Amino acid sequence: MTTATASATLPAEVRTPWTEFWRKFKKQRVACAAGGFVALLVVVAILAPWIVPYDAENFFDYDSLNALPSLKHWFGVDPLGRDIFSRIVVGSRISLTAGFVSVAVGAVVGTALGLVAGYYEGLWDRLIMRVCDVLFAFPGILLAIGIVAILGGGMVNVIIAVAIFSIPTFARLVRGNTLALKHLTFVEAARSIGASDWTIVTRHIFPGTIPAVVVYFSLRIGTSIITAASLSFIGMGAQPPTPEWGAMLNEARADMMTSPHVALFPSLAIFLTVLAFNLLGDGLRDALDPKLERQ
């Protein structure tokens, strides 16, 4: 009774952008489930060293080489006697870190460049967009391979390469948004009361670009995890015995005939992780910015 009167006397619920987003997002069950799965993955990745049953790199069960999944070894054993479940769990740290860090760097740099290009236009715009055109002129993973060829292999260099590969996408996206936002009335109002360029860009334009950046962030993480795993797969990223998923698949290739299950679990791990980020990204897009193009 008391709650009913309370809600009757209160004005309609205050609608902030945040509640509005949540109202739309929670309706999408698939995206919510994907978000839950991503959260679970993050927890697993953080706790990995404490939850693995065996050491991922230095435990060898010589009695059950190539064993199929069992109660003792949930995902089976690889040809060297290592527990695949432990390796997958530890590998989640590498893949999630690679995906997240590279996209975060790409998003921060790309957003800053996009804001500058879109807000100032003129020379800055031409310069930044020309650089983006050049980066875009290297198809797909090729830019990352070129960068790795210069810096050398290894996961850190792969992250740098994938980050550079993400910059132009964010720069173009944010530039487009900035161009659209800067002619709106509230920006003009801010300028008319004498706000500095810095204030206008950071307080009035940047918040307007956030929805698009968040959506791309999630979708890009999937792409980046695949790119990083691909580089490890072709031998340019993480090196054996590191339990990186792409590197594990590359190792498993030699024994595909005799023990295909060794390749199965890293494939599934990459697939499910990337799928979760893509479904989450789709949900975020539908909730935040329905007009944004489907990739």
Added chain:
Amino acid sequence: MLPYLVKRLLGLVPTLLLVAVLVFLFVHLLPGDPARLAAGPDATAETVALVRQDLDLDKSLPEQFARFASGALRGDLGRSVRTKRPVSTEIAERFWPTFWLTVAAMAWSVTFGMAIGIASAVWRNRWPDRIGMTLAVSGISFPAFALGMVLMQVFSVQLGWLPTVGADTWRHYILPSLTLGAAVAAIMARFTRSSFVDILKEDYVRTARAKGLRETIVVIKHGLRNALIPVVTMMGLQFGFLLGGSIVVEVVFNWPGMGRLLVDAVDMRDYPVIQGLVLLFSLEFVLINLIVDVLYAVINPAIRYR
């Protein structure tokens, strides 16, 4: 049409020039002395000095670039450190397998991608849409190298229907092109669906239906033709994805193409070959984008007059 074409071609010049500068600087960005790299780890100081002279590394950077650019324009990309043969010969041998692989992948992924996209849009939110879009989101989430391994395991190893590696007959093309095209088919399906959904809401579609046209004709004649414009643009963008993806797929299937050559060259630190391949890949990509833009202008005359 001609002024548009000329404008677009001229617009490419600065981009291509910058790409060429970057690719040229590549050897100079590497840690260590490029002459020592080219001469090999066992070379004596005199050999390194000779190589330096031979490769013009003792000249100023702009002079070196001028030589590199004029050489590249004449098809002279230097010699492979590993095989000592001209880079252009090395690449020429590997060009066609990659080209046909990419074309095959594009052909089937556009066909299937568009078919799935149209079916999903026409039966929106019903079971064909659900199945189509589930397939599509899985397609963009499954890494090509893993898909290639699965397909090879099932169709070549277990069932024995198709050959595993090599590029001799059309049967060799089936699995690699499926692997390479899967992600693009998925992207095309999602993209076609969204542009088709918008088009089916247009007034002219309602008019077509109102005048009693059959649904098939409405979809094909009024829908498809208009949906083609964004889809063609998307195709061009995806070509870059295919060129990049071919690198990984060629490793899985041991394909005798440029991607495989690139990975081997990176392994062997064969820098002239890397340089030549990166240049060629990006040139190809930029040209394909140009062709797509021109096609776009052919389909939609409004673009030409912007």
